[in-house]
Amino acid sequence: MADILTQSEIDSLLAAITSGEMSANELKEEEDKKKVKLYDFKRALRFSKDQLRGLSRIHDNYSRMLTTYLSAQLRTFVKIEVAAVEQLPYEEFIRSIPTTTILNVFSAPPLEGRMVMEVNPKIAFGMIDRLMGGIGVEAEPQNRSLTEIEALIMERIFRRTLDFFRDAWKGVAAIEPQLDFLETNPQFMQIVSPNETVAVISLNTEIGETSGMINLCLPHVVIEDILPKLTAHHMLSNKKSGNTSDRVAVKKRLKRARLPITVELGTCHITLKELTELSAGDVIPLDQAADAPLVVKLGKRPKFLAQAGTVKGRLAVQIQETIDEEDDEDERQ
Known part of the structure; x- marks a missing residue:
């Protein structure tokens, strides 16, 4: 797909042609020349566009579940939605997050390997403040590790969010996510090799007056076995069969219902x-x-x-x- 010019670029191009600095023929010749697209082997594209769309659909549902859960827990306005789904090397993901942040490292048997949920400190400390009776807005920027009490509070919250992660993925794969540990320094968290391609799902999060990002890092090597199931055709057919099985289950339960x-x-x-x-x-x-x-x-x-x-x-x-x-x-x- 050709690059889309901005309005300022269009105006500059028209001005150059009008003034004679560039002719229409020169522009056409440049267009006819064979263009070479640079490819960075360190930034290998291993997820197809269809698979990225599938991840977006799954985490749209996950974000709605999180919104409902956190609204009830924090008793305040919460809005979570998918902001972006992209693929990049793991090393680049680590460099893109703050030097001190909240990293929930979890596994999802039967998948082999670990995944990460990174929560911006602004969001994390705002949640802690809200749960401890505050208004949910940190008085001063926090740039420290969690205390033992704060870590326990965070663990309790994020263990529950992994239940919703399981529910969001149940149409694709039966997984049982479990929290392994919490980390605050990204440099100490090496779950895959630096050049391994990961899918990063960024969730734009608003809790009361506080806003920030929650990033889910899913390594390609971990979810490789279930990637074929992320196509739109497979998810649609699976949804239909799931609806049929749900109806059968409801029918069986109704038959066992007792009536006076x-x-x-x-x-x-x-x-x-x-x-x-x-x-x-x-x-x-x-x-x-x-x-x-x-x-x-x-x-x-x-x-x-x-x-x-x-x-x-x-x-x-x-x-x-x-x-x-x-x-x-x-x-x-």
């Missing part, structure tokens, strides 16, 4: 005075004959007509007729 069944022998109306004066041996006349069919109710809804009887010495009813839904509605009206 009651048999109505008849009804009558008495006054409160008569009710309080009832005693053992009193007879209450019902508005239904002894040989009339009995109404069988599922919950509070009439469903069948039945005949009373006994089976092996126990009281029972025999279903004789099903009450139509229309007849039931007419009776209630």
Whole structure:
């Protein structure tokens, strides 16, 4: 795809042609010349565009889950959305993050290897301040390691976020993410070789009045086995099959659901005075004959007509007729 010129570049080009500094023929000759595109072997492109789009869709869902969870935990306005999905060497990713930051290193069996969630210190300390009763805005810029209490708080939060990471990926692969350790110095975190290509998903995060970035670093070597499943065709077909299996599971659960069944022998109306004066041996006349069919109710809804009887010495009813839904509605009206 050709580069898109900015408005200022277009204006400069038109001015050069108008003044005679450049002719249209020269411009055409330059266009016809074979262009050579530089390729950096240290920055190998190992993720296809379709796979990057698949990662974007997965983490769009993940960001929505995080928004809901953190809003409930911090009890303040939270907005998280995918800002960018790109691939670059691991060394470049390490150089791009602050020298002191919050690094959640986690693994996701059965995948082999480790991944990283990097949380900007501004966001991390804002979350801690909010959880400790503050307003969620740090008084002074923090440039230090976490204390033991702060580390425990962060671990508790981010262990839960990995559950949502698992849910976001369940349409592609069944993984069980688990937090391995927290680190604050990127130089001490060498999970893959410096030239290994990684996918970096940047999440723009707003918590109250604080904003910053959360970056997910997924090495190519770790997720290589499941990359073929990130295509749009595979994810769409998997979604359809998932919907079918969900319907089957719901059907099975509904079949196992328990409903109370009651048999109505008849009804009558008495006054409160008569009710309080009832005693053992009193007879209450019902508005239904002894040989009339009995109404069988599922919950509070009439469903069948039945005949009373006994089976092996126990009281029972025999279903004789099903009450139509229309007849039931007419009776209630």
